[in-house]
Amino acid sequence: MMTLKRSLAFSLGLLFLGLNAFGDVWYSENFDNFKDGDIAGQDDWKTAMNQKTCQIGSEVTRGDTGKSILVTENTMVTRSFDGTHDGIQYTSLFTQREKGAGTMLFYIGGDALKWGGAAVFNIKPDATIHALDGTAGQQVAQGKFGEWHHLRIVLDFKDRTYDFYVDDEQVADDFGFRGEGGKGGVNPSLSWIFFGWDHPTALTNYIDDIEMGDGEGETAGKPQAVSASDKLATTWGKIKQRL
Secondary structure, eight states: OOOHHHHHHHHHHHHHHHHHHTTTEEEEEOOTTSOSEEOTTSTTOEEOTTOBOOEEESSSOSSSSOOEEEEETTEEEEEEOOSOOOSEEEEEEEEEEOSOSOOEEEEEEOSSOOSSOSEEEEEOTTSEEEEEETTEEEEEEEOOTTSOEEEEEEEETTTTEEEEEETTEEEEEEEEOTTTTSSSOOOOSOOEEEEEEOSSSOOEEEEEEEEEEESOOTTTTSOOSSOHHHHHHHHHHHHHHHO
């Protein structure tokens, strides 16, 4: 039979592995607990590039209940993150746009907030999805109006490149950072995201379930069979049973 000491060591090992299996996510937000109205001023979200604030609402969400961010013309917001998030990092989010003449812009990068981000991509008025390879933009996917699309960006801050996935299909491989070499400085690590549209042409776009973390984030945006808290509670229960 397994001794008490071995049993405790084994269970603590499971606990450690369980925590680390979920330890790569360092930001996750579904906005369900935000107040309706301006997102600027909530949980360190701020306006960006001298534009107005985006809005929080429950009109369109992923799932039957909850809230999302509404992006319209002349609105742009940003959030910065503490710590050093270098090496391989990912950003995952869901987005849905409606018909309109505006373009939905996304910027992800580090150091000072700037147009010269690391990964820069957008959704055009015809719902095509474009991404920048360095300073050269190209279409990488075709979106659909009124449908949620899952975007996952995997950034390599050592090689200064990123991969881009749309609905789990890779659409860009080793695209160069936009901010390297003259468009506003470098991006040493992942420390901010901003998005919106800085023009008066009409835009209606929703964003929900933003997640960021270490590694490539292969499971980001997918249902998890066991949450981190459930895994912790289950493992601790097993430890107590063995004591």
